Amino acid sequence: xxxxxxxxxxxxxxxxxxxxxxxxxxxxxxxxxxxxxxxxxxxxxxxxxxxxxxxxxxxxxxxxxxxxxxxxxxxxxxxxxxxxxxxxxxxxxxxxxxxxxxxxxxxxxxxxxxxxxxxxxxxxxxxxxxxxxxxxxxxxxxxxxxxxxxxxxxxxxxxxxxxxxxxxxxxxxxxxxxxxxxxxxxxxxxxxxxxxxxxxxxxxxxxxxxxxxxxxxxxxxxxxxxxxxxxxxxxxxxxxxxxxxxxxxxxxxxxxxxxxxxxxxxxxxxxxxxxxxxxxxxxxxxxxxxxxxxxxxxxxxxxxxxxxxxxxxxxxxxxxxxxxxxxxxxxxxxxxxxxxxxxxxxxxxxxxxxxxxxxxxxxxxxxxxxxxxxxxxxxxxxxxxxxxxxxxxxxxxxxxxxxxxxxxxxxxxxxxxxxxxxxxxxxxxxxxxxxxxxxxxxxxxxxxxxxxxxxxxxxxxxxxxxxxxxxxxxxxxxxxxxxxxxxxxxxxxxxxxxxxxxxxxxxxxxxxxxxxxxxxxxxxxxxxxxxxxxxxxxxxxxxxxxxxxxxxxxxxxxxxxxxxxxxxxxxxxxxxxxxxxxxxxxxxxxxxxxxxxxxxxxxxxxxxxxxxxxxxxxxxxxxxxxxxxxxxxxxxxxxxxxxxxxxxxxxxxxxxxxxxxxxxxxxxxxxxxxxxxxxxxxxxxxxxxxxxxxxxxxxxxxxxxxxxxxxxxxxxxxxxxxxxxxxxxxxxxxxxxxxxxxxxxxxxxxxxxxxxxxxxxxxxxxxxxxxx
Numbered sequence: 001x002x003x004x005x006x007x008x009x010x011x012x013x014x015x016x017x018x019x020x021x022x023x024x025x026x027x028x029x030x031x032x033x034x035x036x037x038x039x040x041x042x043x044x045x046x047x048x049x050x051x052x053x054x055x056x057x058x059x060x061x062x063x064x065x066x067x068x069x070x071x072x073x074x075x076x077x078x079x080x081x082x083x084x085x086x087x088x089x090x091x092x093x094x095x096x097x098x099x100x101x102x103x104x105x106x107x108x109x110x111x112x113x114x115x116x117x118x119x120x121x122x123x124x125x126x127x128x129x130x131x132x133x134x135x136x137x138x139x140x141x142x143x144x145x146x147x148x149x150x151x152x153x154x155x156x157x158x159x160x161x162x163x164x165x166x167x168x169x170x171x172x173x174x175x176x177x178x179x180x181x182x183x184x185x186x187x188x189x190x191x192x193x194x195x196x197x198x199x200x201x202x203x204x205x206x207x208x209x210x211x212x213x214x215x216x217x218x219x220x221x222x223x224x225x226x227x228x229x230x231x232x233x234x235x236x237x238x239x240x241x242x243x244x245x246x247x248x249x250x251x252x253x254x255x256x257x258x259x260x261x262x263x264x265x266x267x268x269x270x271x272x273x274x275x276x277x278x279x280x281x282x283x284x285x286x287x288x289x290x291x292x293x294x295x296x297x298x299x300x301x302x303x304x305x306x307x308x309x310x311x312x313x314x315x316x317x318x319x320x321x322x323x324x325x326x327x328x329x330x331x332x333x334x335x336x337x338x339x340x341x342x343x344x345x346x347x348x349x350x351x352x353x354x355x356x357x358x359x360x361x362x363x364x365x366x367x368x369x370x371x372x373x374x375x376x377x378x379x380x381x382x383x384x385x386x387x388x389x390x391x392x393x394x395x396x397x398x399x400x401x402x403x404x405x406x407x408x409x410x411x412x413x414x415x416x417x418x419x420x421x422x423x424x425x426x427x428x429x430x431x432x433x434x435x436x437x438x439x440x441x442x443x444x445x446x447x448x449x450x451x452x453x454x455x456x457x458x459x460x461x462x463x464x465x466x467x468x469x470x471x472x473x474x475x476x477x478x479x480x481x482x483x484x485x486x487x488x489x490x491x492x493x494x495x496x497x498x499x500x501x502x503x504x505x506x507x508x509x510x511x512x513x514x515x516x517x518x519x520x521x522x523x524x525x526x527x528x529x530x531x532x533x534x535x536x537x538x539x540x541x542x543x544x545x546x547x548x549x550x551x552x553x554x555x556x557x558x559x560x561x562x563x564x565x566x567x568x569x570x571x572x573x574x575x576x577x578x579x580x581x582x583x584x585x586x587x588x589x590x591x592x593x594x595x596x597x598x599x600x601x602x603x604x605x606x607x608x609x610x611x612x613x614x615x616x617x618x619x620x621x622x623x624x625x626x627x628x629x630x631x632x633x634x635x636x637x638x639x640x641x642x643x644x645x646x647x648x649x650x651x652x653x654x655x656x657x658x659x660x661x662x663x664x665x666x667x668x669x670x671x672x673x674x675x676x677x678x679x680x681x682x683x684x685x686x687x688x689x690x691x692x693x694x695x696x697x698x699x700x701x702x703x704x705x706x707x708x709x710x711x712x713x714x715x716x717x718x719x720x721x722x723x724x725x726x727x728x729x730x731x732x733x734x735x736x737x738x739x740x741x742x743x744x745x746x747x748x749x750x751x752x753x754x755x756x757x758x759x760x761x762x763x764x765x766x767x768x769x770x771x772x
Contacts, residue, residue, distance in 0.1 A: 004305065006048065007312035008339070013052040014316050017059040018323035028454075055316070059323055067323065071162035072103055073138065080107060080165060081133045083176070087189050088126050089216055092546040095122060098161065099132065106161045108141075109134055112168045116543045122170075128189050129182030131174055136167025144769065145510035146556060146753040148379075148451050148563035158324040184276040188212055191408075198411060198418040202433075203425035206235075207404045210396075213237040213279030220548040222433060225440035229385035230367065230374065234396045236330070237278040239287040239338060241401065245274070246291060264295045271295075282318070282331035286338070289314035307342050311335070332373050340369040347472065356390060363389045364483045368464045371486075372457055375449045379562045383445040383487060388436070395432065400425070441590075447491050450565030456497070460490045498524050498565060503764065506662060506692075507755040509533065509560060510748040510769075511552045513698065513722030513729070514580035517669060518560065519662070522759060525635025526570040530658065530669055532557055534583015553587020560753075561592055568593045570634050575656040575671030577603050585612055594621045598632070601625040602647040602654040626656065628684065636760070637662065642688065643673065643681050652697060653677035663758025665691040668712065672697040678708040686711075692756070694718045699730020699747075709741050716744045723749040 013033065020029035033056065040049040063069065082101035089096045095111040111134075113119045126132075141153040141164055156162070178186065192214050195204045205217040215223060215235055226232045246267050253263040275288040293310035315335055318325050325331045341362065348361050363386045375381060407421030452460065463486040471479045502522045509516040511533025519528040533552040561569075572594050574582050588594075589612050597616055599605075603625070605613060613623060626632070632639040643657035655671025668690035673681070674697065682688065693714035696703030698721040717738050721729040730747065738745045746754050752769030 004309065007306075007309045007316070009048070010051060010055055011312040011315035011319075013055045014059055014319040015326050017056040018063075018319050018326045021060060021063055022323060022327070058320060062320060063323055068105065068160045072105055073101075073107075073163055075138050075140070075163065077138055079133065079135050080138075081131070082107070083182075084126070084128050084130050084132055084173075087128050087185065087192070087214070088122070090119065090123060092540075093119070093544040094546065095119070095126075097126075097128075099134065099165075105163075106159070107138075107163050107165050108156065108161050109136075109165045109167070109171075111136075111171070112166075114168060116541070118170060119543060126173060127175075128185040129176070129178045131176040133172040134165055134167060135169050135171075136165045138163045138165055140164070143752070145512075145748075146560055147507075147755065147769065148560055149556070158327050160324075181276055184273055188214075188277050188279070195408065198415060199407070200422040200426055202429060203407070203422045206400060206425065206429060207408060209235045210237070210241070210401050210404050211408055212277065213281055213284060221437060221440070225433075225436045227378070228380075228440050228443060228446075229382050229388050229436070230370075231385060231389060231392050233283070233333065233337070234392060236281060237284045237287075238334065239283070239290065240397055241278075242271075242274070242284070242287040242291050244397075244401065245405075246271070261299060264299055268292055268295045268299075282325060282328050283334040285318060286311070286314050286331070286334050289317055290338075308339065311338055311342065329373070329377060333370055336369050336373065337366050340366055359390050359393065360386065361480065361483070363393075364480075365468070368468065368483060368486060371464060371490075372452075372460055375452060375460075376457070379450050379565075380446055380448045381487070382443050383447070383484075384439060384443070388439075392432070392436075400428065403428070447487065448562055448565055448567055449491060449494055451563040452494065456490075456494055459493060460486070463489050494565065502759050504662065504758050505755055506667065506758070507560070507753060508694070508718050508720055508746075508748060509556060510753045511556050511584065511720070513725040513727070514552065514583070515575070515671070515694075515698075515720045516552075516557055516584065517694065517720075518564075518566075520564065520566070521635045521637055523635075525637070527566050527568070528571045528573065528632075528634065528639070529557070529561075529569050530573045531575055531581040531671070532572075532584030532588065534579045534581060534585075536579050536583065551584070551587050553584025554591075555587070557584050558588045558591055561588070566592065568595060571596045571598055571632060573598045573656055573658065574600075574603065575669075576600060576651055576654050577605060577609070578651060578672060581671070582609065585609070589616055590619065593619070597621050597623045598626050598656070599623070600644055600654050600656050601627050602644060632658075642685055643677060645680065645684060648677070650674060650676070652702075653680075655696070657681060659688065659690070663756070663763040664761050665758070665763050667692045667694075668714075669694045670696040670703075672703070674702045675705045675708070678703065678705055682708070682711050688712065690714045692716045692718065693743075694720070695730070695734070697729075698725075698727070699734045700727070701731040701733050704734050704737065706737060706741075709737065709743065714743055716746060718754060719745060719747040719749075721747060721749050725749070 016029040016033050019026065020033065037049060037052070040046070080099065080101050082099045085098045085100045085106060087097070093113045095113055097109050099107050099109050101107055140162070141156045143153050144151045192208050192212050195207050196217060199207060201217070205215070205219065208214040208217055213236060218235065223232070223235070226235055250263055250267060253266065254260065271288045271292050275284050278284050290310045293313050297305050297310070318331070344362065344365050348358050352358050352361060367381070367386060371381065403421070403425060407418070407425065411418040411421065467482050467486045470482045500523070504522040505520045507518045509518060512535065514533035515531040516533040517530040519530070521527070533556065535550060535552045537549065569592055574585070574597070586608075594616060597613070617623060626641050628641055628643050628645040630641045632641070637660060639658045639660045641656060642659050644654050648654050652672035652674050653676060655673045655677065657671060657673055658669045660667050666689055668688070670693070678696070688711065690712045691714060693712055693716070695717050699719040719730045735745060746768070748754060750770060754766065754768045756766040757764045
């Protein structure tokens with residue numbers, strides 16, 4: 001076979017080419033390609049160089065002429081017709097599916113259901129492959145609102161989806177002639193429904209995940225626990241499943257007398273169907289193509305093919321078919337882990353006799369290999385996952401998966417057996433899942449690496465490669481410890497970088513209609529969070545409840561704290577008890593150490609807040625009530641409390657107001673202080689000024705008087721408010737007042753999160769996400 005043992009270089013070239021051509025902000029992949037090309041020239045390996053250049057050219061031509069990299073829709077269309085291209089997904093009162101329009105473009109449809117009867121009807125009747133007509137409004141997917149938030153628009157664009165059709169009108173739908181792929185997807189949908197209806201929730205969610213690649217029914221807390229400990233790959237159909245399923249089928253065909261060649265041809269024909277039936281995610285596509293390559297080589301009598309070649313060819317074919325796949329997390333993890341197992345597996349088997357030791361070593365090596373990918377996506381890594389994988393990998397692979405398979409086929413034959421298998425599966429899964437959920441609530445050995453910079457990622461790769469080379473050289477029991485060293489070295493290096501960083505930041509987080517301000521002092525002197533935001537949720541009917549409703553404390557504030565490697569808050573200030581300022585508290589309590597909780601003397605917590613306060617006290621938090629005249633000192637910074645002075649009937653005027661100097665500028669954080677509160681503050685502190693003013697009450701007309709601005713004379717006014725909020729904040733008269741005073745108005749609804757960087761002497765820079 002041409003280039004036997006070199007196909008991994010061709011595959012790597014295709015990945016770097018796609019990465020470099022699609023990501024215009026990164027020059028690293030193209031530099032690596034040029035550097036390796038020069039190396040090949042120096043070694044006079046012109047044949048391989050020509051092949052790699054042709055691969056680059058193919059990817060470039062593919063992106064230029066064949067990939068749909070822009071929309072053909074104008075965005076003004078109100079009615080779209082097309083075919084449902086995937087399984088309809090129901091989440092509370094939201095129905096979501098992808099539709100391929102008559103023009104051939106994919107559109108994501110978000111239908112907000114009005115009644116439970118509508119939902120039940122669509123669950124029964126709406127099927128993949130149906131022709132439907134949708135009336136609604138086309139919108140661009142949301143951009144990220146914060147610096148480290150998930151970019152939904154970019155994610156969908158990389159799946160060739162440029163528009164979302166949002167509607168509350170039921171679509172018109174009807175059956176149509178189905179392609180083979182549509183028919184297979186329909187079978188998949190029907191079987192997922194069959195399992196959900198005939199097995200208990202805990203057993204059906206596992207069966208659907210392992211047999212048909214659908215984790216929609218999986219409890220969110222359980223999925224998060226698997227993800228936290230690096231075990232989520234066990235919940236998707238992967239190469240192990242393909243090996244077990246088709247290995248068993250091949251054995252059975254041979255036992256009934258079918259010759260090897262005919263059995264291989266039959267399996268070759270069945271693999272594409274299996275890939276579609278199990279969801280066609282990158283991991284299963286990779287497995288399917290790899291298995292097909294192995295079967296083809298077997299039929300061609302090619303017996304000395306290097307084990308890396310089939311998977312390399314699979315990688316090459318997937319990238320050429322859709323270069324955007326290189327950014328898919330499942331694609332990255334699937335290929336990296338598989339390559340590592342293929343390369344390191346034989347060495348591990350030779351070096352260690354104990355099966356447990358082999359599994360531990362492979363787990364550690366896989367954790368090291370996937371470290372840059374995992375940390376760039378989730379910021380944290382739990383070393384407990386290495387130990388847990390020793391139990392969960394064989395448990396899920398060799399006990400639960402075969403049992404799920406037996407349960408499914410036996411129940412197809414006799415539905416009465418579903419109860420028995422549900423009982424067995426529930427018993428087997430109960431204790432492991434309870435342990436997993438408990439550990440997720442009390443994560444051991446969890447390290448927060450945060451969002452790594454380019455040089456930190458490069459240093460991480462260096463440490464990882466060095467440790468693997470050292471282990472490869474010695475291969476003894478003591479060398480095992482060397483594999484754990486990079487986790488510590490990387491953590492210490494990023495921690496040291498934070499200590500040496502003489503820049504601080506003030507970040508006005510985009511929490512929608514609410515406030516949350518994060519202050520980080522230079523050289524890790526301290527971190528202060530002022531308010532937590534809060535999503536106001538009204539009582540909803542049971543059928544409307546989402547599987548994982550948006551929670552601003554968990555999904556925004558905690559996410560940003562993790563990205564910034566903030567494990568401890570020196571102070572959490574809750575300016576007053578309005579929900580849009582304190583509602584996010586439940587999302588961060590127990591996840592971040594909070595040294596001090598500072599509240600107003602007139603903060604009257606409700607029962608839920610009291611329970612959170614008690615938990616914080618048990619965790620070691622000191623609760624203090626602060627008022628006008630007090631000072632909070634952190635490092636070289638002083639935060640002066642200017643209000644409140646006395647209890648007010650108006651909750652907003654009980655707000656804590658903080659004044660400080662950072663980077664040579666005066667800052668004033670006012671909570672929801674009204675004009676009455678502003679007047680009282682000026683009377684008590686007549687000399688107060690501020691270069692940067694956080695406007696009270698989200699830019700409401702009840703705050704920010706002209707007298708207030710005349711006294712403070714700010715250069716910048718920050719307005720934290722939600723896009724399209726129902727209160728109309730900021731009110732137009734406030735915006736006009738700021739303009740009349742020549743004060744720069746920065747709004748989170750227009751700009752996203754806003755961040756100022758400063759050192760001990762000056763404000764260095766400020767940035768925001770959007771550019772309206």
